[in-house]
Amino acid sequence: MITVFGAPPTRALRVLWMLEEMNLPYEVRRVDFAKRFEDAEFMAIKPAGSVPAIRDGDATLNESCAILEYLGAKYGPTPLAPPPSDPNYPAYISMLHFGEASLGAPLNILVASRFFAPEEHKKNWGAEFSIELFVRRSAVLQERLKKGPYIAGGAFTAADISCVYAIGLSKHFGFDNYMGIYSVGQGVTLLSDFVGGKFMLPRGKVTPYALAGLGGGYFSAGTGAATSFATRYGGGMTIPINDSVAWRVEYSRLNFHLQTSPNSAWTSGNNFAAGIVFKLN
Numbered sequence: 001m002i003t004v005f006g007a008p009p010t011r012a013l014r015v016l017w018m019l020e021e022m023n024l025p026y027e028v029r030r031v032d033f034a035k036r037f038e039d040a041e042f043m044a045i046k047p048a049g050s051v052p053a054i055r056d057g058d059a060t061l062n063e064s065c066a067i068l069e070y071l072g073a074k075y076g077p078t079p080l081a082p083p084p085s086d087p088n089y090p091a092y093i094s095m096l097h098f099g100e101a102s103l104g105a106p107l108n109i110l111v112a113s114r115f116f117a118p119e120e121h122k123k124n125w126g127a128e129f130s131i132e133l134f135v136r137r138s139a140v141l142q143e144r145l146k147k148g149p150y151i152a153g154g155a156f157t158a159a160d161i162s163c164v165y166a167i168g169l170s171k172h173f174g175f176d177n178y179m180g181i182y183s184v185g186q187g188v189t190l191l192s193d194f195v196g197g198k199f200m201l202p203r204g205k206v207t208p209y210a211l212a213g214l215g216g217g218y219f220s221a222g223t224g225a226a227t228s229f230a231t232r233y234g235g236g237m238t239i240p241i242n243d244s245v246a247w248r249v250e251y252s253r254l255n256f257h258l259q260t261s262p263n264s265a266w267t268s269g270n271n272f273a274a275g276i277v278f279k280l281n
């Protein structure tokens with residue numbers, strides 16, 4: 001029995017997808033990401049501390065795309081892993097590795113910078129460059145798909161699994177627009193609009209997310225009006241009811257560049273929202 005260390009939405013998804021396609025028996029050994037360095041069994045297999053890894057009898061392997069190659073070679077033949085004699089083999093083997101080495105790997109720098117780095121390091125040059133790399137390199141996929149229905153020719157292969165995961169990783173980054181009209185008391189009305197980024201990490205049926213955005217606020221009172229620059233950050237969770245309707249709860253902190261006291265040029269507020277969202281397909 002093959003044991004897979006790690007679970008979706010990590011790169012373990014590539015391995016599980018291949019195992020399912022090949023109809024091979026396996027078990028998933030979850031790795032608690034926050035405590036992985038204390039997980040002796042996992043660290044013995046993957047001293048680098050990243051997922052996925054597999055144990056297959058006495059063999060242990062890591063690197064998601066190497067695992068795909070191993071499964072095809074060991075448990076094939078399978079159309080998912082064409083042999084060197086196949087005319088599509090050169091495209092297959094290069095795109096299998098392209099999906100991680102060229103597409104997936106640079107995104108790790110972006111994820112770490114945007115979500116774990118201290119505030120002053122979030123928009124570092126390296127993180128911005130990794131977006132540029134990803135966009136430029138993903139054009140290779142378009143070229144491949146102009147030539148055939150799949151990444152490496154006429155049939156679905158492990159190269160598709162590899163590249164689709166990388167594209168899916170970029171989908172965790174979304175666009176967020178947030179508009180609101182509020183009565184803030186003492187005859188003041190606030191009209192605000194924020195645009196920004198969103199990082200979504202699906203966990204089973206629930207999708208928690210973090211968000212950050214920039215925007216503007218327009219305050220109007222009986223006596224006059226003021227426009228101000230504003231920032232917004234926070235997080236929330238979406239829980240689907242069906243394919244097009246979901247519950248959403250969200251908290252965000254709004255900061256307006258507006259002097260309301262002699263000591264501060266900023267004024268802030270907390271925003272809690274709960275409701276139903278509709279998806280238009």
Ligand SMILES: N[C@@H](CCC(=O)N[C@@H](CS)C(=O)NCC(=O)O)C(=O)O
Pocket residue numbers: 009010011012048049050051052062063064065100105108
């Ligand atoms: N090239 C490796 C990358 C593995 C990787 O970066 N995994 C992520 C999760 S999808 C991870 O564990 N990151 C945390 C770390 O490296 O410490 C592979 O394809 O297996």
